[in-house]
Amino acid sequence: MSEPLSAADCPVIAQQFRFQWEEAQGCHVLLYPEGMVKLNPAAGEILKRCDGSRSIDEIVADLSAQFPGAEGLSDDVYTFLKTAHDNQWIRRKPA
Numbered sequence: 001m002s003e004p005l006s007a008a009d010c011p012v013i014a015q016q017f018r019f020q021w022e023e024a025q026g027c028h029v030l031l032y033p034e035g036m037v038k039l040n041p042a043a044g045e046i047l048k049r050c051d052g053s054r055s056i057d058e059i060v061a062d063l064s065a066q067f068p069g070a071e072g073l074s075d076d077v078y079t080f081l082k083t084a085h086d087n088q089w090i091r092r093k094p095a
Helices: 041-048 056-066 073-086
Strands: 010-013 018-022 027-032 035-038 090-093
Touching: 010 056, 010 073, 018 041, 027 041, 041 056, 041 073, 056 073, 073 090
Parallel strands: none
Antiparallel strands: 010 090, 018 027, 027 035
16 A cells, blocks of 8 residues: 655646546546546545645645634545545655
């Protein structure tokens, strides 16, 4: 299994994927040569911030500011980013 993500890691969407809003689907998606991954709103908000310039801690802080009172936000972000990393949707760009 992959090495755990750390708070200082700056995730970036992997080169073979394109992240975009898909009007026909009514959600953010990850496009790749063999298909498409439809993302729920939370996943879209997280991946929107995976531009390689923000650490995971900065992503969590930004989401906390945008969605005050969201319970368990940090754990949810880490859980999703681990899944995204394991599925090779994102890659680790060390800070």
